[in-house]
Amino acid sequence: xxxxxxxxxxxxxxxxxxxxxxxxxxxxxxxxxxxxxxxxxxxxxxxxxxxxxxxxxxxxxxxxxxxxxxxxxxxxxxxxxxxxxxxxxxxxxxxxxxxxxxxxxxxxxxxxxxxxxxxxxxxxxxxxxxxxxxxxxxxxxxxxxxxxxxxxxxxxxxxxxxxxxxxxxxxxxxxxxxxxxxxxxxxxxxxxxxxxxxxxxxxxxxxxxxxxxxxxxxxxxxxxxxxxxxxxxxx
Amino acid sequence: xxxxxxxxxxxxxxxxxxxxxxxxxxxxxxxxxxxxxxxxxxxxxxxxxxxxxxxxxxxxxxxxxxxxxxxxxxxxxxxxxxxxxxxxxxxxxxxxxxxxxxxxxxxxxxxxxxxxxxxxxxxxxxxxxxxxxxxxxxxxxxxxxxxxxxxxxxxxxxxxxxxxxxxxxxxxxxxxxxxxxxxxxxxxxxxxxxxxxxxxxxxxxxxxxxxxxxxxxxxxxxxxxxxxxxxxxxxxxxxxxxxxxxxxxxxxxxxxxxxxxxxxxxxxxxxxxxxxxxxxxxxxxxxxxxxxxxxxxxxxxxxxxxxxxxxxxxxxxxxxxxxxxxxxxxxxxxxxxxxxxxxxxxxxxxxxxxxxx
Numbered sequence: 001x002x003x004x005x006x007x008x009x010x011x012x013x014x015x016x017x018x019x020x021x022x023x024x025x026x027x028x029x030x031x032x033x034x035x036x037x038x039x040x041x042x043x044x045x046x047x048x049x050x051x052x053x054x055x056x057x058x059x060x061x062x063x064x065x066x067x068x069x070x071x072x073x074x075x076x077x078x079x080x081x082x083x084x085x086x087x088x089x090x091x092x093x094x095x096x097x098x099x100x101x102x103x104x105x106x107x108x109x110x111x112x113x114x115x116x117x118x119x120x121x122x123x124x125x126x127x128x129x130x131x132x133x134x135x136x137x138x139x140x141x142x143x144x145x146x147x148x149x150x151x152x153x154x155x156x157x158x159x160x161x162x163x164x165x166x167x168x169x170x171x172x173x174x175x176x177x178x179x180x181x182x183x184x185x186x187x188x189x190x191x192x193x194x195x196x197x198x199x200x201x202x203x204x205x206x207x208x209x210x211x212x213x214x215x216x217x218x219x220x221x222x223x224x225x226x227x228x229x230x231x232x233x234x235x
Numbered sequence: 236x237x238x239x240x241x242x243x244x245x246x247x248x249x250x251x252x253x254x255x256x257x258x259x260x261x262x263x264x265x266x267x268x269x270x271x272x273x274x275x276x277x278x279x280x281x282x283x284x285x286x287x288x289x290x291x292x293x294x295x296x297x298x299x300x301x302x303x304x305x306x307x308x309x310x311x312x313x314x315x316x317x318x319x320x321x322x323x324x325x326x327x328x329x330x331x332x333x334x335x336x337x338x339x340x341x342x343x344x345x346x347x348x349x350x351x352x353x354x355x356x357x358x359x360x361x362x363x364x365x366x367x368x369x370x371x372x373x374x375x376x377x378x379x380x381x382x383x384x385x386x387x388x389x390x391x392x393x394x395x396x397x398x399x400x401x402x403x404x405x406x407x408x409x410x411x412x413x414x415x416x417x418x419x420x421x422x423x424x425x426x427x428x429x430x431x432x433x434x435x436x437x438x439x440x441x442x443x444x445x446x447x448x449x450x451x452x453x454x455x456x457x458x459x460x461x462x463x464x465x466x467x468x469x470x471x472x473x474x475x476x477x478x479x480x481x482x483x484x485x486x487x488x489x490x491x492x493x494x495x496x497x498x499x500x501x502x503x504x505x506x507x508x509x510x511x512x513x514x515x516x517x518x519x520x521x522x523x524x525x526x527x528x529x530x531x532x533x534x535x536x537x538x539x540x541x542x543x544x545x546x547x548x549x550x551x552x553x554x555x556x557x558x559x560x561x562x563x564x565x566x567x568x569x570x571x572x573x574x575x576x577x578x579x580x581x582x583x584x585x586x587x588x589x590x591x592x
Binding site: 021025026027029030031033034035038039040042043044046047048051055057060061064065068069071072089092093095096099100143146147150168171172174175176177178182185186187188201204205207208209211212 | 285312322340349
């Protein structure tokens with residue numbers, strides 16, 4: 001394999017760099033790898049560790065090092081097994097490895113603190129208290145009614161061949177809380193960020209109009225059209 | 236009075252209420268015009284208020300806290316992969332599940348937020364302060380990663396061409412090794428088979444040769460028997476004689492178990508003696524058909540023949556027995572002489588001798 005001068009590693013593609021790292025004992029290639037992915041790995045480590053309640057610099061540095069060693073472990077087995085289908089796929093792959101390293105670390109830590117393989121005793125007459133959001137609670141029932149109502153209105157707003165996709169985009173935006181950009185990046189969406197924004201605006205307008213129609217007007221409309229009894233509405 | 240508020244204006248007003256930071260085409264002047272109309276027009280006021288309520292209800296769709304997982308929920312790792320853009324054949328189904336699940340939806344949202352490329356200024360500062368961001372740390376970890384990498388074929392041949400590296404791949408080497416092993420085993424098996432075939436041919440040739448010897452001996456015996464029938468051979472022969480190509484050893488025996496009387500008669504069979512001629516002295520005149528059985532000391536019959544005594548044998552009261560030499564290994568033997576009667580043979584005499592070599 002042709003050897004590339006150190007300075008030129010910064011210009012080669014991620015795919016080629018990863019290939020060189022996994023097949024050559026070349027420090028310069030690994031230095032470029034660390035430089036290129038350090039910011040990404042550090043960001044994921046800090047954010048994921050923060051969810052576990054520990055975002056100290058010491059912990060972050062340890063986890064960053066652990067991530068590099070995992071990528072290189074078993075003679076770069078993880079890297080070699082990865083299929084370079086698209087250049088940005090390796091970036092996603094590094095994200096997954098990093099997040100797993102952090103989750104595994106804190107799971108093991110918590111298990112050690114709590115005592116692995118220990119069983120706690122429980123009184124015979126113990127009755128767990130149902131949470132406010134548990135199934136069957138007032139909140140849960142209220143939420144189920146809201147979801148059903150919105151779904152019914154949404155079904156009237158979306159139609160055509162892309163009905164399922166459009167409906168999914170609506171729920172990803174309002175229920176899951178994703179941004180238009182994040183939705184566009186998901187598999188099976190097939191729209192740009194602008195396309196998602198435009199679709200959400202259109203659906204929201206129509207849905208808002210439908211939801212905003214006063215009950216009295218709806219009753220009058222139904223009377224005039226001679227259709228059946230108006231179903232129960234919660235708003 | 237100007238016309239009522241249009242959809243864009245209502246959108247602008249509602250979005251303005253929700254977030255002042257969001258980018259909007261609804262500029263300050265348009266906002267002022269819309270607000271002036273809103274305050275003056277009851278219809279638009281009511282409409283905007285209703286739509287504001289609808290937006291508040293839509294905002295309730297996002298759960299405040301993650302819900303409990305259900306049996307249909309996939310493993311948490313799935314959301315990390317989906318968020319990272321690692322697509323599988325089930326990715327579409329997972330996203331469909333996430334939009335309907337208050338447990339998985341938030342997990343997907345968190346994963347996407349963790350993987351977002353945009354960094355806040357606080358995050359930028361924190362990363363800059365990490366020890367791992369220092370050039371020295373990165374140089375060290377790069378050297379460690381390079382050292383931890385073990386690749387024998389690369390280590391010894393760092394400039395191997397790709398085709399050669401492919402050729403020397405472990406799987407290919409293993410296959411080649413197995414192939415060579417099979418070939419070696421095949422050659423060895425072929426050579427062993429060839430050796431055994433040669434041995435078989437040699438053994439067959441030896442058997443043929445022995446068969447020819449036996450036939451030759453039988454021929455010699457037949458010739459000698461015929462000659463004996465023509466001439467009187469009562470003379471005792473003690474030394475091997477040649478008859479044609481055959482070496483002959485001779486012995487004269489008297490009937491009876493002689494071991495206790497005069498000692499056992501010894502027959503010296505010299506090397507090369509192919510036929511042993513044994514002359515039996517008879518007590519009386521032989522019958523028309525007699526049978527001679529040669530037995531070992533254990534009673535095992537190793538030779539037998541039936542013959543018609545010639546006139547000279549009847550006159551001389553003696554019989555000649557020609558036995559193949561190879562039968563008489565050093566040991567004690569008996570010859571049982573029987574006469575043919577009606578219904579079978581009757582034993583009439585026994586002769587005993589010992590063979591020496």
